[in-house]
Amino acid sequence: MVDIQDFESCETSGQFYGGNAGRKIGLVWRDGDWLVKFPGTTRNLQGSVPSYTTAPVSEWLGSHVYAALGIPVHETVLGIRDGRIVCACRDFTFPDSRLVNFHDLKNSLSDDEPGFTEDALDVRSCYVTDRGKPIAPLKYLASGQDEECTKALDRFMERYDPRSFHDLLDSIPSMSHGLTVVPDGFHEYHRRVCDYRYEHAFMEAWRELHPTVGFPSSPEASVPEPLPDPDPSVLPSSSVPTCFDGPGM
Secondary structure, eight states: OOOOEEEOOOOSOOOOOOSSSOOOEEEEEETEEEEEEEOOOOTTOOOOSSBSSSSHHHHHHHHHHHHTTOOOOEEEEEEEEEEEEEEEEEEETTOOOOOEEEEEETTTTTTTSOOOOOOHSSSSSSOOOOTOBBBBBBHHHHTTTOHHHHHHHHHHHHHHOHHHHHHHHHHHHHHHEEEESSSSHHHHHHHHHHHHHHIIIIIIHHHOTTTTTTTOOOOOOOOOOOOOOOOOOSSSOOGGGGSSSOOOO
């Protein structure tokens, strides 16, 4: 199981962080500066949901998945602060770097720059063509029209192991320090959703691009039947999908 660190006695670092994904503070831990992200409240959501989102856990989980794929990513640690489950991210900007957020970067460029038009940003997907036209990522990937995207998919299929993801997911405790780390159903929900996406999105796209190459799927990753609707006693209704949310800034 993953150790949930106790940050309650850590001193603040005096650093401040931007972004729109909730409260953040700077702490000093093990002689380093760490950005600590807090979960958002669910008080405005309907239905029987936990008091706070699982954003810190999703931040930690997503970072470790990237690392398993061989992609450089910031170091993350789960812990408690102010009686809540938080995700601590080592501040990688010190001593000689500076992180420029997307909003500031956009303000420095012309509105005519590809990928920075208002039309491109006013959609659910932030992926755009060279001309700034929004694209559907998975459809674009499966089309094979971009050689670099196909190579990226090949690297993903080579490196991603559903069983390793299951082990990583199972390493997250449900309780620690008397606090709920993740609510009931969290592990099973993420396992089934990620397995379904792997089998029915990435695997199918890879097979379409490489029809003559065999690629046997792992039994752990296979979901032969359509994914059923979640148990309403475990997950919130479709009007409140943020109970299990993903990492963000």
